[in-house]
Amino acid sequence: MAKTPQKQQIVTIDGTEYNVADLTDNAKAQLTNLRVTDQQVERLNQQLAIAQTARAAYAGALKADLPE
């Protein structure tokens, strides 16, 4: 039984859709760079959220230990 051919591969960057098959090799490379950068930003934001939560916890603990 013949395989169903793949439909067009569409990627969305900043709200704009791109058909990957239409892109030059340079454009595809820049798309990959953007994806990698977005992953880095997401990772850093997660770490920032964790650090800010930790800071709030330490500040709360310090406040509880302050002398009257």
Add this chain to the structure above:
Amino acid sequence: MPKLPKSVVLDGRRYPTWALSAQARAHLVSIHEVEAHISALKTQLDYQHRVRGLFQAQLNQALTAPALKNAEPRYFWHTVPAAWFKAHWPVDAPSLPLDVLGADGLYQAQDRLVLYAKGCGVIGWGVVREATSGQVLEWRCRAHVASAVVPAKTVKHFAMRHPTRLSQRIPTEANIDGLLNALASNVALA
């Protein structure tokens, strides 16, 4: 333990460090360390945002490059069952909706489709176009009689093989022009 300042201001009150408990001083150290970590993360985030801006600008440039606008058209084999061919051929209309061929959504506008009927051969070719009712195949050449069909055994003379799946991209190194010219000659002679 890192050196602490002589005093700290917390909630608007100044506390001499020596007056804090050991546990409070430990919390203070932790806060300083976390704040340094937060500052480093923000610096990295600023850098990644700048880099992202550069990549976006390069992508925009690549998308507007002349090479993209003048891209070579894509050629595909599209296979139709022998039963469909016998039931619907020849077609008189200048275009055919792609959903009739089971090709809805498989192709883009300007794609070239070379229609191959199983058990028969190359029966025609056309260009995909967007219409208000959906995608259609605008005929460029089609065989109206059986004698005009290019049989499978002839296809190999043009550096390609007949298709074995519903849709197959025709390699750029294939002699597509030769095949299409052969079809046009058959149609003219028929």
